[in-house]
Amino acid sequence: MVTKTVASYHFDTLAETISKLNEEDCTIIAGGTDVMVLHKSRRGVAPKIAKPVVFIDHLRELKQTYLEDGDLHIGACCTYGEMLEHSLIPNIFKKAIREVAAPAIRNRGTLGGNICNASPAGDMLPLLYIFNAKLVLRSVNEDRIVEIHDFIQGPRRIARQQNELLVEIILPEVVNEARLIFEKIANRRADAISKVSFAGLLQVQAGKVADARFAFGAVGPTMVRSQETEKKLLSQVYPLKVEVLDEVVADFASIINPIDDQRSTAAYRKTVALKLLRYFLTSKELF
């Protein structure tokens, strides 16, 4: 075989890893379930990765999950499998995780990897958006905390500096009685990529909407969320008046612009996204 060796690093500590990233532009590999697919070659040829590789999924510092001041901190290298087992992970995330890939991939794939891969079909993203997740980026300099919607800029485009590593995802406290939903629509029930996904949060207090958040996946280059539209719902009486409901759905109809591809059609994606929204806002079955 004409094998070219790829430089690879596997440090014992997070600190050494971070200092290496400061020296050299590297490809970070957590679970590798996106990286290896992305760099796959044709049959019989090793994957081509141009930059040196840094492995991070063994670093214990990146696998901690804990509560601090009511906020939930999740280590970037927690795998789906680990999150499913962890008592602090919210149930709605567990529901979403059970719909990711299949057990083998869930044992390798990480939350940090899903975020940094920034796929429009990433299944953790809609929930992370409506939870207003904050990302802790560590470098030799001071930690930087970024909102997820600022971090993800487009398919496979993220606001990470070369010397930074995503170390933690922070989920600010969410009011207990909020209604939450996550729906993944795909061509089959395992090992499938979302054609549409939807996450919703609705909190009703004394018959009025106190909080409303929605995010749609796989219908645009990044998750579609509109805080402007969400605000329109605040203080509205619940059950919602038809005009209010129609206006919210119409708002999203104007900003959801999906595409046709080998998996589905633009028309389907849009129709279903809006149906799921309407259902979430009106259904008595859900609550």
Place this chain on the structure above:
Amino acid sequence: MITKDISQSVVKKDHVDKVAGQLPYISDVKMEDMLYGVLYRSPIAYGKVLSIEYPILPEGYHVIGAEHIPGGNFVKILIPDQPIFANEWVNYIGEPIFMLVGKELEVLYQLLDEAQVKFEEHEATYTLDDAIEKMTDVMATHEFGESLQTIEEIGKKAYQIIEEEYETGYQEHVYLEPQGMLGIYQEDEIQVQGSMQCLYYIKNALISALACDDDEVRVIQSPTGGGFGGKEDFPSMMACHVAIAAQVVKKPVMLLFDRSEDLVVTTKRHPSKIKYKTALDRDGNILSMSTEVFLDGGANTGLSPVVLQRALLNSAGVYKIPHYHAKGYVLKTNTVPNGAFRGFGAPQSFAGLESHMGHIARIAGKDPLEYKRQYLVKQGEPTITNGRFRDPIFMEDMIEDLLKTLNYKKKKEEFARFNQQSPRFKKGIGTSLFLHGCGFTGSGERDHIKATVKLLKTKDDQVLVKISNSDMGQGIFTTLSKIVAQELGVPYEEISFPYPDTKDVPDSGPTVASRTTMIVGKLLERAARRLKEKWQSGVEQEIVEDYVHEEMIPWDEKTFSGDAYPAYSWGVNIVEVEVDSFTGNVQLEKIHASFDIGKAIDERIVKGQIDGGMAQGLAYGFMEKMTSKQGRIQQRSITDYGPPTAMDIVHIESKLYDNPYAGGPYGAKGVGELTLIGGAPAVQSAIEDALAVPFYQIPITPEIIIESLEKREGEAVD
């Protein structure tokens, strides 16, 4: 182990090796000096090759092209229209033009990029609809049945005439093991090993391509990880590639596809369009029916004419339809060639007809199942080709029994109530009734196949099965050994059944058409019986048994009349679904099936055929979606194509009816294809029941469901 009843399940002969992961498939084989081959494939759908500029080759690398073929530049199947290397005209994207051979795949891929082929592009036919519009490239056609004049006259007096068009899509085999073939050069022969169903098809193709004698080529089956028809016709081309290359470079040459190459260049199930024209009286009774079947053959003929025959022969399903007429065509398109696939034209026909019967039932204001039952054929009645259903038919009993077990009426009421209360999820139940003609069509076994089997007994009294049929996972190592063992009165483990090698085994025919157990099994049963009679301990003995044709109503291929098949297997499927009317997703809830396959040679192996065949057939109806755009297959991964996972299929409750057929061993008939056929029509009927919307195509994807529901909503508002 000797079982009292042959149906009793035993451990499959290759079970341990497979479960342990120790069985070496062709891609596991490494030989000294072995080279790899990669194919330069046409980037355009239709055009003339103007020039081929090969890359500059490093030492040890070779080009193998049309100039190296000693014989004719075509893959021998039915018609010589499939080039081994398309050096003059290309007819589809992905058609092989030449092959590069060398040690390192990485170097080969780079050389592929450096090659330059110039074309004069011509206007291609990309879709079946385009081909139907043009009707210029007809690869095969047949017509039979009632005269159109009579049908016209009946139509004039009819209360109404229902016309429908139905479409079916591609289906891909998704065998677990992608295609692979190894050519080995030896001084006195070229050997080809690989994943295959039909050793002698390959051998004959090699003799033609290499222009050599019978004993100069040798074909050996390697462990085969699934075929489903995908390894019936296609491997002949790969075998020609590696054999020619091995002969030129005088070294072993291996050609292996990865999944995405396999998905885009190998044969698929023919997409089809079927037109129905049915005359009804005032009460909704059928007065006459005419059917027109169009199959998309893809770029070359392959086995398409035979697929069309089976599609037409099954076009009236399990029904006795008065004044029936059928006509069909295979049309050429500039797309990847379509070929053999479990069911061989029948799944398209049954999906279309069951759909049509369901729709006219609703027009007549009747429950689809009740309506279809009125038309069930009975023993002794004629087939649509004026053959006879000679053997007992248990369909009525099978249906009645299922309805009782299911509490069908009550269930329908329950679903109706549920659907009224549930705005989002809707439940439905649907049925399909079907049959499958076992073995080759008409006199194919007698005139074309002429199967021969051999049993060899060594001096140590070891019995070996010598036939050319492949175990591709369906279990013939076990079932055929059981048949021989039962006759000889020895445990089945004592019968040896090595992977077949044409140097060693007679031509017992291809492993296709649900024929192996019934036809080849019967020959082995006879051979074993004779061996037992003549048994002489300590002496080498050989028993050869040839196919004997059972006299039926003689088949005439020109007029399409007579007995098309010696025997039929039968099935009833009832499927319950829950449809998400907001997303169009369909969840299978319960699956029930009854089959008459004569006699099960091994119940667990038959259960494997039922569960796998039904999963494949159900998915054909609503999940598996493959599309071609401008001649290019769009789905290049299993994920995008979407065959069902264990999460998508629920437990399949199945029941077998013994109905022994004298022409099969222990009464066995065919099972392999039958189990696939009822899946799609049953699931369609269940979806229609749930949503109260008719559909005119499969797969009924969520996209189609949402489109139909939106359309209905739009109409309701208007």
